[in-house]
Amino acid sequence: MTIATKPQFRLETLWTPAKTDTQAVYALTLTNASDRPLRDFRLCVSGPARIDPAAVVEGGTLLSRLSNHSEFAPPADLVLQPGSTWTVKAHGMSFAPQHWTDGANSAYLVLADGSTAPISVVPSRAHGDNAELKRGAVIYPVPKVAPVAVSIVPWPQEVSVSGRLTPPLGLDLTPEGPEAEAAAQVFSDLTASLFPVEGIVRPVAEGGLPATLALAGDLAQEGYVIRFSPAGVAITGGTRAGLLYGLITLGQILRGARLHPATFLFPAGGDIRDEPALGWRGTHLDVARQFYSTSEVSRFLRLMAWNKLNRFHWHLSDDEAWRIEIDAYPALTEIGAWRGHGRKIPPLLGSGPDVTGGYYTKAAVREIVALAATLGIEVMPEIDVPGHSFAMLQAIPELRDPEEAGSYYSVQGFPDNCLNPVREETYRVLEVVFDELIELFPSKIIHVGADEVPLGAWSGSPQALERLRTVAGDEMAAAHAKRLNVVTNTHGADEIDGSGAAVLQAEFLARVQGFLASRGCVTGGWQEAAHGNVIDKEKSLLFGWRTVEANAELAGEGYDIVVCPGQVYYLDMANSPAWSEPGGSWAGWSDPEKLYLFDPIEGWTEAQKKHLRGLQCCIWSEPMTDRGVFDRLVFPRLSALAETGWTRPERKNFKRFEALVGLMPVLYGFYSEH
Incomplete structure (x- = not known):
């Protein structure tokens, strides 16, 4: 049971590191944003930061602590009037907070009748640090000129391609045998899930480039070979997994060429030979x-x-x-x-x-x-x-x-x-x-x-x-x-x-x-x-x-x-x-x-x-x-x-990776330019 559907209380936390003449302090400030006085309550907070069992608490009492869940009581006679604040300070943390997510990220009140009330929690701040808090994957922009002509992450063991085709709209897969059929279906489902409107797998009638798939007995278990020609692409793999990895490489090349045609190409000839460095x-x-x-x-x-x-x-x-x-x-x-x-x-x-x-x-x-x-x-x-x-x-x-x-x-x-x-x-x-x-x-x-x-x-x-x-x-x-x-x-x-x-x-x-x-x-x-x-x-x-x-x-x-x-x-x-x-x-x-x-x-x-x-x-x-x-x-x-x-160590190159990784998808779709 809660006393309100919208939080009427706010918690701000501030970390002040120790100096030569002062102790470190973790301060929690509760603001009563409601229109009623608040008395006889307990403050419960949690987050990665943990109050040390031996911490000295100022302005209140630490009633209990279980890992990162702490329960504080204010002074017995405290009545928190509307618009006023109460601060409790802990001198002693199990580890010193170093980032904004270290602090409290949830809190609530326990009221005298045993009910609870939600609290809006402001991300923790550090004393003297007002920088914008960061979230979302860093955007790595694709450059106008990249160190390589094709976009592939992780980078293959051998890339020897030539020429340039107009990037096809997609790939028309022709598998040979049950393992190849299974790999083709998995790739089709995978790309439809990750890139639902791009149509990476499509028939020739819709602009798909022919791509054949077949097993080859002379390749490593997860290895594959891609051969390019103006008429289409042929992929061979040591196993179903090898065929799938070959398709993923081909799909990455296609996406790079289609989304950034001034930077990346779709090869007209040559081949890619690949297998993993580690199992x-x-x-x-x-x-x-x-x-x-x-x-x-x-x-x-x-x-x-x-x-x-x-x-x-x-x-x-x-x-x-x-x-x-x-x-x-x-x-x-x-x-x-x-x-x-x-x-x-x-x-x-x-x-x-x-x-x-x-x-x-x-x-x-x-x-x-x-x-x-x-x-x-x-x-x-x-x-x-x-x-x-x-x-x-x-x-x-x-x-x-x-x-x-x-x-x-x-x-x-x-x-x-x-x-x-x-x-x-x-x-x-x-x-x-x-x-x-x-x-x-x-x-x-x-x-x-x-x-x-x-x-x-x-x-x-x-x-x-x-x-x-x-x-x-x-x-x-x-x-x-x-x-x-x-x-x-x-x-x-x-x-x-x-x-x-x-x-x-x-x-x-x-x-x-x-x-x-x-x-x-x-x-x-x-x-x-x-x-x-x-x-x-x-x-x-x-x-x-x-x-x-x-x-x-x-x-x-x-x-x-x-x-x-x-x-x-x-x-x-x-x-x-x-x-x-x-x-x-x-x-x-x-x-x-x-x-x-x-x-x-x-x-x-x-x-x-x-x-x-x-x-x-x-x-x-x-x-x-x-x-x-x-x-x-x-x-x-x-x-x-x-x-x-x-990728084998001698083939790694961070500048290349930096130019290509911006094309890789993320889980939730949160991005940041910082």
């Missing part, structure tokens, strides 16, 4: 922090295909939500998929008091997996365990040790968010969940997370401490017990290697991997899955997010690895250090040029490179409530990552 060219999408509908995910997959990306890492669970239907445990979605005031998961990261969220039914998952398969994309699901499991534990609280006491906290400020590695109930539930997942995902790579377990995890669980005493001795168990109720990680993820938490997690991962291997599956995990060196390297795949050096070390130890260093390949990180840019900076920042030029395996030995499976970018969704922010953060950096994965 795993992926994108991760976090749907737990923000929910994306089936239609949004489907369009995103089509954009991936247009960039020749072939792996979709679907991050389906985290502390903030559980997003996939599990028949055996309906509470996972009934409780874990929804946030709201008074619910087990409060409003977080931009959600307000009303119930918001969502999840993917099994029918929706099958639809998305099937679409991905037609586009040459393999889908890898992730259920993040044993950490990042706050939502799961809210839904199935009986997974906890009933004798567990006290609390530990994750880096994101969630209490007691790890599945207990000692309890049989943990494995009973997970094995059922994984069995249901395996039935949905043909890839048979199941990512289990294994990242960011707090140093104090399970330090109050008698069952866990007893097991630790058995496997690692009394001294380690006693040391681990002392970590109970100690906040260790307010400013960064704990390094747990060698700790009691790492020992217990290693036991958990060995057990989980053994189960997945029994089902014929490879276990995927973030690089922390290597703690204790207990997982079978032959049946695992690590995703290295910390540093190039750490990834090289893991490859040197014999782990197959996909590299995704957060400093550059985390697309939730901002494009620059400026406050006016959206996104985060805790891992670093990278504009498209920095990402494009970055070498993710710099300094690796040849032996280490043998364990490189590929690369991917990661889209974490904390700042993505505003879909214009999504477009700015993801595009064109997604295409820069795609070219690093496809």
Whole structure:
């Protein structure tokens, strides 16, 4: 229930960094824009910024904090008259805000009768910074003169074309054989979806240029050859995916020539020979922090295909939500998929008091997996365990040790968010969940997370401490017990290697991997899955997010690895250090040029490179409530990552990329000239 349909209250937030003689302060100012006095209320706010547990609060009281959801009370005698303001200041943040999206992005009031009232939230400002706040993908204008004559992203391995045809209106496809027919149909559907009025696939009667498609046994699995002649085009491919990639290249050439005929041409002769440099060219999408509908995910997959990306890492669970239907445990979605005031998961990261969220039914998952398969994309699901499991534990609280006491906290400020590695109930539930997942995902790579377990995890669980005493001795168990109720990680993820938490997690991962291997599956995990060196390297795949050096070390130890260093390949990180840019900076920042030029395996030995499976970018969704922010953060950096994965290093050229990438589509259609 709300007291008004239109917000009559406004919240402004201001970040003032510390100076030599002053503390940093995060100020929240509430304005009563209604015509009635306001008393006996509480202010609830959420956003990526998190008030530190040890913060000194001025002008009010911090009543509660769960991760980025904070509840403040004004002084007991405060009556906020119409037109007046109340400011509460926090001296202490879990991380210093560096961008406008770091601040509060939703807020509401809880009134004396328990009802709620909406608040209009103004984007956060930094003291002394009045620059225009940025959102929307940067427009890369197509130049009058480009470094190359044809428009293709990612750039092929060999381009040897000549002559110039008047750009045809479209392509009349003639496939030879069932695989070619399937590729032609997928390309027709893909272009009709991405460019619905351009008619890229059309018959000769409507101006389509003849284009034949056929398989060729002498090409790489994803390789293709395009041969141009005045009479038409011939595409051969090693597989259906190769044919599709050849068609996508041809479609890009056609669009460039038609939309910018003074800059790009459609060849009259010559050929293009191409195959990818790396096998795993992926994108991760976090749907737990923000929910994306089936239609949004489907369009995103089509954009991936247009960039020749072939792996979709679907991050389906985290502390903030559980997003996939599990028949055996309906509470996972009934409780874990929804946030709201008074619910087990409060409003977080931009959600307000009303119930918001969502999840993917099994029918929706099958639809998305099937679409991905037609586009040459393999889908890898992730259920993040044993950490990042706050939502799961809210839904199935009986997974906890009933004798567990006290609390530990994750880096994101969630209490007691790890599945207990000692309890049989943990494995009973997970094995059922994984069995249901395996039935949905043909890839048979199941990512289990294994990242960011707090140093104090399970330090109050008698069952866990007893097991630790058995496997690692009394001294380690006693040391681990002392970590109970100690906040260790307010400013960064704990390094747990060698700790009691790492020992217990290693036991958990060995057990989980053994189960997945029994089902014929490879276990995927973030690089922390290597703690204790207990997982079978032959049946695992690590995703290295910390540093190039750490990834090289893991490859040197014999782990197959996909590299995704957060400093550059985390697309939730901002494009620059400026406050006016959206996104985060805790891992670093990278504009498209920095990402494009970055070498993710710099300094690796040849032996280490043998364990490189590929690369991917990661889209974490904390700042993505505003879909214009999504477009700015993801595009064109997604295409820069795609070219690093496809094009051999010696063939890369940022000036060429910059001239061509403006023709690539974005997800939501938000653009900015800044």
